[in-house]
């Protein structure tokens with residue numbers, strides 16, 4: 094049993110990380126490739142897995158929006174993405190020939206799963222993992238299972254209050270303008286100021302607090318809706334100097350002492366944290382999805 098192999102895909106907007114792992118999660122082969130069109134990317138992905146013995150399961154943590162309902166005929170299909178050529182692309186079309194059961198989830202649910210298993214979310218009954226980068230997305234896990242409904246969560250499109258006097262930037266989300274992704278994602282920061290936040294941090298003392306203010310409103314929403322044991326905030330924007338500290342302070346201020354629990358330490362240094370696994374969170378979660386696929390044995394084509 095222990096020498097069964099699991100396939101895993103972490104599919105991002107700019108790169109795919111592929112791995113073959115043992116059932117205990119140890120990676121035995123790994124590759125990285127640029128995300129191009131599905132016609133170019135999918136065959137290369139399939140060829141990587143075809144180099145190995147038959148896989149017991151394949152887990153995919155993908156950018157989206159994507160159909161993650163196993164009961165849906167379109168399970169595993171990228172839906173309304175603005176990414177050219179990817180709407181309608183279906184992972185099963187590329188991988189079903191390998192004969193392994195497949196589980197598909199979102200990139201943030203995959204990263205949340207990785208952090209819950211082996212990272213900053215260990216021991217949490219409920220954990221929320223948010224990435225603030227090219228986009229903003231959150232995966233909420235309860236007892237290791239991703240929260241969702243008729244689709245996966247789309248928390249990055251919640252609209253925080255914006256004061257036009259403080260921030261005249263109207264936002265860049267093509268659907269909502271000044272939703273939190275439209276205001277605080279990496280591309281929104283470049284649109285507004287012409288530079289990334291880590292550069293601005295030493296130049297404009299207002300930049301980090303402003304972006305953190307939107308994320309603090311967002312964090313409060315996550316707390317009030319899900320009452321997580323811990324919030325994990327990752328992604329390139331969070332790496333700007335002072336960002337995590339400003340997010341903690343402004344979140345604590347907005348909560349105003351309303352939520353009282355030992356989990357919420359003074360200063361929130363243990364409550365709002367950076368990812369522990371860094372760039373490996375997503376592939377770690379995808380391997381776990383593959384392991385679960387192998388246990389379920391389902392293989393919807």
Ligand code: ZN
Pocket residue numbers: 249250266267268269270272273274275
């Ligand atoms: Zn939006």
